[in-house]
Amino acid sequence: MIRVVFNQKGGVGKSSITCNLAAISASQGFKTLVIDLDPQGNSSHYLLGQPVQSLEDTVFDFFEQCLTISSQRKNLSQLIQASPWPNLSVLPAHSDLESLEAKLESRYKIYKLKEMLQEQSQHFDQIFIDTPPALNFFSRSALIGAKSCLIPFDCDAFSRQALDQLLLSIEEMRADHNPDLQVEGIVVNQMQPQAKLPQQLVQDLIETGHPVLPVHLMSSVKMRESHQLNKPLIHLLPKHKLTLQFVELFNSLPNR
Numbered sequence: 465m466i467r468v469v470f471n472q473k474g475g476v477g478k479s480s481i482t483c484n485l486a487a488i489s490a491s492q493g494f495k496t497l498v499i500d501l502d503p504q505g506n507s508s509h510y511l512l513g514q515p516v517q518s519l520e521d522t523v524f525d526f527f528e529q530c531l532t533i534s535s536q537r538k539n540l541s542q543l544i545q546a547s548p549w550p551n552l553s554v555l556p557a558h559s560d561l562e563s564l565e566a567k568l569e570s571r572y573k574i575y576k577l578k579e580m581l582q583e584q585s586q587h588f589d590q591i592f593i594d595t596p597p598a599l600n601f602f603s604r605s606a607l608i609g610a611k612s613c614l615i616p617f618d619c620d621a622f623s624r625q626a627l628d629q630l631l632l633s634i635e636e637m638r639a640d641h642n643p644d645l646q647v648e649g650i651v652v653n654q655m656q657p658q659a660k661l662p663q664q665l666v667q668d669l670i671e672t673g674h675p676v677l678p679v680h681l682m683s684s685v686k687m688r689e690s691h692q693l694n695k696p697l698i699h700l701l702p703k704h705k706l707t708l709q710f711v712e713l714f715n716s717l718p719n720r
Contacts, residue, residue, distance in 0.1 A: 465589070465590050465591070465611060465612070465718070465719055466581050466585060466591045466593070466609065466610045466611045466612070467590070467591065467592050467593065467610060467611065467612045467613070467614060467648065467717075468592075468593040468595060468606040468607060468609075468610035468612070468613050468614070469481055469482045469592065469593065469594055469595065469613075469614045469615075469616065470595045470603055470606065470607065470613055470614075470615060470634075471597065471615055471616050471617070471623075471630060472597055472598055472599055472603075472626065472630055472633075473597060473618075473622065473623055473626055474597035475597075475618065476597075476616040476617065476618040476620075476623060476653060477616045477618060477651075477653040477654060477681075478502075478594055478595065478597070478616055479502070479506035479507045479510060479594055480510075480653075480687055480690075480691070481614065481616050481651055481653065481681075482498060482507050482592050482593075482594040483498065483507050483510045483511055483592075483594075483696055484690075484696050484697055484698065484707075484710045485592060485710065485713065485714050486498045486511075486552060486590070486592040486696075487511075487549065487552060487696035487697075487698050487699065488696075488698050488710055488711055488714045489551075489552075489589075489590045489592075489714060489719070490547075490549055490550065490551035490552035490590075491549070491551075491698050491699075492714075493551065494551060494589040494590045494719065495551050495587070495588050495589045495590070496551055496552050496553070496588060496589065496590040496591075496592070497544065497553050497554070497555065497584060497587075497588040497590070497591045497592070498511060498552070498553070498554045498555070498591075498592050498593075498594065499523065499554075499555045499581075499591065499592070499593045499594070499606075500516075500523065500554065500555065500556050500557035500594045501523065501557060501561070501593060501594060501595050501596060501602040501603070501605070501606055502557055502594055502595060502596040502597075502602075503516075503557055503558065503559050503560070503561040503562050503596065504516075504557070504559075504596075505556065505557040505558065505559065506594075507554070507556075507557070507594040508522075508554060508556035508557050509694065510691060510694055510696070511547045511552065511554050511694070511696070512545060512547060512554055512556060512694075513548070513694040516556055516557050516558050516559055517558075517559055519545075519556050519558065521538065521542055521543045521545065521556075522543060522555070522556045522557060522558040523543065523555050523556065523557055523558065523561065524557075524558035524560055524561050524564070525538050525543055526540065526543055526555070526580065527561070527564050527568060527573070527576070528564060530568065530573045530576045531564070531567055531568065531571065531573070540555075540580065540583075540584070543555055549696075549699060553588075557594075561602070565600060565601045565602070568601055569601050574601065574604060574605055574608060574641075575605075575608065575609075576605070577602075577605035577606065577608070577609045578605070578608050578609035578642075580609075581609040581610070582609075589719075590719065593606045593609075593610060599633055604637065604641075607634065607637045607638075607641075607642060607645060608637065608641045608642045608645075609642075610642075610645060611644055611645065611646065612645070612646050612647075612648040612718075613634060613645060613646070613647050613648060614648050614649060614650075614651050615627075615630065615631075615634075615647065615649070615650045615651065616650075616651050616653050617650045617651065617652050617653060617669070617676075618653050618654045619652065619653075619654060619655055619656070619661070619662035619665050619666065620665075621661070621665070624665050624668070624669075627650075627669075627674070631647065631674075634647060647675055648675075648677075648717060648718075649675045649676065649677035650669065650674055650675055650676045650677060651677055651679075651681065651713065652666055652676060652677070652679075652680040652681065653681045654681065654682075654683040655680040655681060655682050655683060656682075656683050657680075657682070666680065677713065677716065678716060679709055679712045679713040679716060680709075681706065681709050681710065681713070682705060682706050682709060684704070684705075684706045686700075686701055686704055686706055687706065697710060698710070698711070
């Protein structure tokens with residue numbers, strides 16, 4: 465399964481959702497890879513415990529090699545790094561990733577990631593792709609290469625206003641480049657069940673036929689602690705309510 469986590473709005477929990485679902489996948493015995501395409505590198509830092517500026521072998525090398533012909537190319541196995549947890553590997557981002565975007569775009573390398581994903585799907589049961597908060601070259605590459613898309617939604621009025629355009633953009637990508645791409649669902653994140661606005665927003669999504677997934681992830685300070693300790697919730701607090709929600713969410717998804 466190749467799954468992209470995407471939303472053009474920042475701060476909706478893309479990296480948290482990507483990493484925690486991937487960690488649960490690995491804990492259940494699936495050989496799992498996280499590909500971080502966001503130059504901020506939050507997923508990379510979260511799972512590897514190092515800022516992306518300090519990493520030498522990253523997804524930057526993969527895309528840079530797409531632009532060159534050289535006998536000294538790095539194999540992808542050199543770029544993929546093992547996390548501290550069994551079955552979980554990371555192809556980390558790098559802060560210089562954006563510097564390649566214009567060249568990759570102009571030379572139409574938009575399908576290179578798809579080719580790599582097809583190859584790596586022979587070695588990994590689950591591939592999760594974290595994306596930048598923009599519909600740029602890297603996000604489009606991920607949408608072209610993925611089989612399914614999860615859309616984080618943070619119960620915010622601005623997120624609701626942008627959601628229809630986001631779904632339209634994904635549908636255009638599906639129609640033009642990747643007929644196999646499916647919107648797996650909207651992940652309601654940072655839910656405060658006692659607050660009226662989040663309840664109204666989620667109910668509106670459901671009533672208008674949007675594909676809202678049944679598990680709504682609660683807001684919890686434990687997520688920040690998890691980030692700070694570079695330890696996914698399944699390993700930090702396996703019995704916490706938010707952890708169990710992530711497990712329920714993962715188990716509700718098709719994972720074959």
